[in-house]
Amino acid sequence: MTRWTFLFCLVGAPCVAQESRGPEPRARVIMETDAGGDPDDEQSLVRLLVYANEFDIEGIIANRPVARDRENKNPIRDGLGIVRAHVNAYGQCYANLVQHDSRFPKPEQLLARTVAGYDDTDEGVNLILRAVDGADPRPVWFCNWGTDHGSAASCLKRALDRVLRDRGRDGYARFKSRLRLSSSDKFGEHTTTLQPPFPLWVDTFRPPLDGKRWYHRFSALTATAGGFDIERDVRTGHGPLGALYPTNRDRRSNDPPHRTGGGTRGNHPCHPTRHGSWRAAALRLSQGGSHH
Ligand SMILES: [Ca+2]
Numbered sequence: 001m002t003r004w005t006f007l008f009c010l011v012g013a014p015c016v017a018q019e020s021r022g023p024e025p026r027a028r029v030i031m032e033t034d035a036g037g038d039p040d041d042e043q044s045l046v047r048l049l050v051y052a053n054e055f056d057i058e059g060i061i062a063n064r065p066v067a068r069d070r071e072n073k074n075p076i077r078d079g080l081g082i083v084r085a086h087v088n089a090y091g092q093c094y095a096n097l098v099q100h101d102s103r104f105p106k107p108e109q110l111l112a113r114t115v116a117g118y119d120d121t122d123e124g125v126n127l128i129l130r131a132v133d134g135a136d137p138r139p140v141w142f143c144n145w146g147t148d149h150g151s152a153a154s155c156l157k158r159a160l161d162r163v164l165r166d167r168g169r170d171g172y173a174r175f176k177s178r179l180r181l182s183s184s185d186k187f188g189e190h191t192t193t194l195q196p197p198f199p200l201w202v203d204t205f206r207p208p209l210d211g212k213r214w215y216h217r218f219s220a221l222t223a224t225a226g227g228f229d230i231e232r233d234v235r236t237g238h239g240p241l242g243a244l245y246p247t248n249r250d251r252r253s254n255d256p257p258h259r260t261g262g263g264t265r266g267n268h269p270c271h272p273t274r275h276g277s278w279r280a281a282a283l284r285l286s287q288g289g290s291h292h
Pocket of ligand 1: 040041147
């Protein structure tokens, strides 16, 4: 088994294994995005919201206080504002989406869970603590979409620092055991030396492939798979959420597992039939229906 195959099996296995057991327990996810930097986060936000019925979104944390000039062309210039605009656009499509699946979360619920993760606020840290400490027995997938220059420190690192300080090693171990991590390494000693390790960590930068991150390969594989056309199938005529999909970044439909919380979606080759195509999913933005 190649490392690639192993990774996909690892990440996809829960979805496959549960197919024969009726309703699938959805993954609880927290997304931490540096939206306002690389526009691929806004692409991923559109996809996340198009598939919001398939996850329990516990929170979306925006960790870049000021958008990056030149690279990011969004007229809104703060990360939280950019994410909220996406959730608001989702709200405008909600009446169509919910006809396809009643599990699409109410927009006001999502908006209440969309918080700043900037260094000068504890909102993101507190959101993580509430989700992980909650009574729900399912683990929480924490998915970091980027923490680099100009963004705040990851709220998960801050949460782990606080838990270690306030609850001691046993409390820290209990807390960490409830987390699943999908991220490159932004967490200092929490991923290197502090025991126990995360029960599952999908390191999105490893293994490198041809000197790049392995998931860059998916741009070429999926950008136009099945005749998919981002302009026709998402951006034009499908409502305000699809229209927000930025195109000044050549990574269309390239979501690696961490983009959607441990389960890949859309036209990703991992789930070609189980979840339908990204094109079909995006159509739900503009068309009501009752086939679910
Ligand atoms: Ca990013």
